[in-house]
Amino acid sequence: MTVLVINSGSSSIKYQLVDPESGDAIAVGLVEQIGEVSSRVKHTYNGVKHEFEQSLADHGEGLRFVLELFESVGPNLSEAGIVAVGHRVVQGGKHFDGPTLITEDVRNVIEELAPLAPLHNPPNLRGIDVARDLLDVPHVAVFDTAFFQTLPEEAARYALNREVADLYGVRRYGAHGTSHQYVSQKAAEWTGRDDLKQIVLHLGNGASVSAVVNGEAVDTSMGLTPLEGLVMGTRTGDIDPAVIFHLSRVGGMSIDEIDDLFNKKSGVKGLAGENDMRAVWAMADSGDENAREALDIYIHRLVKYIGSYAAVMGGLDVITFTAGIGENDDLVRAEVLERLAPFGLTIDPEVNSERGDHIRRISTDESSVTVLVIPTNEELAIARQAMDVVATLA
Ligand code: ADP
Numbered sequence: 001m002t003v004l005v006i007n008s009g010s011s012s013i014k015y016q017l018v019d020p021e022s023g024d025a026i027a028v029g030l031v032e033q034i035g036e037v038s039s040r041v042k043h044t045y046n047g048v049k050h051e052f053e054q055s056l057a058d059h060g061e062g063l064r065f066v067l068e069l070f071e072s073v074g075p076n077l078s079e080a081g082i083v084a085v086g087h088r089v090v091q092g093g094k095h096f097d098g099p100t101l102i103t104e105d106v107r108n109v110i111e112e113l114a115p116l117a118p119l120h121n122p123p124n125l126r127g128i129d130v131a132r133d134l135l136d137v138p139h140v141a142v143f144d145t146a147f148f149q150t151l152p153e154e155a156a157r158y159a160l161n162r163e164v165a166d167l168y169g170v171r172r173y174g175a176h177g178t179s180h181q182y183v184s185q186k187a188a189e190w191t192g193r194d195d196l197k198q199i200v201l202h203l204g205n206g207a208s209v210s211a212v213v214n215g216e217a218v219d220t221s222m223g224l225t226p227l228e229g230l231v232m233g234t235r236t237g238d239i240d241p242a243v244i245f246h247l248s249r250v251g252g253m254s255i256d257e258i259d260d261l262f263n264k265k266s267g268v269k270g271l272a273g274e275n276d277m278r279a280v281w282a283m284a285d286s287g288d289e290n291a292r293e294a295l296d297i298y299i300h301r302l303v304k305y306i307g308s309y310a311a312v313m314g315g316l317d318v319i320t321f322t323a324g325i326g327e328n329d330d331l332v333r334a335e336v337l338e339r340l341a342p343f344g345l346t347i348d349p350e351v352n353s354e355r356g357d358h359i360r361r362i363s364t365d366e367s368s369v370t371v372l373v374i375p376t377n378e379e380l381a382i383a384r385q386a387m388d389v390v391a392t393l394a
Contacts, residue, residue, distance in 0.1 A: 003383035007088040008127020018383035031062040060130040086386035091117035092143030099385035102139040140386035147181040148174030150216040174220040180210040182381040197313040204323035205233035211309035231298045233275035236266040322376040344368030
């Protein structure tokens, strides 16, 4: 049995055909530059990458092309036993606390939630609509926000005027929930304990941190949108909201300009000129002071969140690093953990510098907190959650 996992973006469709039991990705692909003169398609099956340039006007044409590739290049979807399609959906608002079978009503709610995620929900929905037309199997929505529906009100509600907040749905919904859930479950399996106070650091281009107690999220750094929290590749993360008033009144900037500045031209890129951490470390090593300062700010914010979440949870058993930077950047891990040494955290530098796709403990036996590196796998998590929903239909 397999599940086709679809992550539909504004001009792209990422997909994977996953065997939810073994965890294998049977085929992996990406359609990019949909709607442009020439779209690019990459489809990998049996270790061979096939690349195409093709004019694909919209998501429907894109997905139709992908389905033809499954026929011509393989694997044949019906022979591969496809039983469901799992769709990544960024914003589920207060409506969805788990994977959900997509009916007409569910589809309409995802559409209604678009104002809360204007960049994400509309393209997610486009993927859902065309895939439901083309593939006659159950379609399941897996929401980035679902894992954070357990947040207590004290963490989810901003100290914003209650009437205004409720009228416009302004609260902390979080994001990257599928990854935080998957990784925190793996950490519980790895330690053999489910009564854990955990911090998960999902450090990719987007970055977020969550506090998880006994398997339930109790706080997270992303808020109404994925802009809040940690320093990210191109996003500010936490910033005094009065900076917006200041840039508008004194700098004469429009709301759209400030939105663009905060989301696309800030973070590590805005500070150092580059957002790939490998480049930033290389610049810092060659004496670039802005790059070194960007790293300091990045690490400072991480340490601050770890400290505050340990306090919120009243203790801390496990810290887990995941995603592109969390899994690969041993220097970021080392600098963060060095600053936590006064609290009894000690790491094994040799294990920390190991590379690979395996789960590893980088703390020592003596460390007050277990520190793990766990590769995330959002596609597998989506596939398994889709299977859970399919199982309830039988
Ligand atoms: P997203 O899914 O948010 O686009 P990823 O989780 O794939 O991001 O992370 C991408 C980031 O991971 C890159 O921008 C880069 O900064 C970082 N990264 C990837 N490999 C390494 C590495 N070997 N060392 C340091 N950073 C890395």
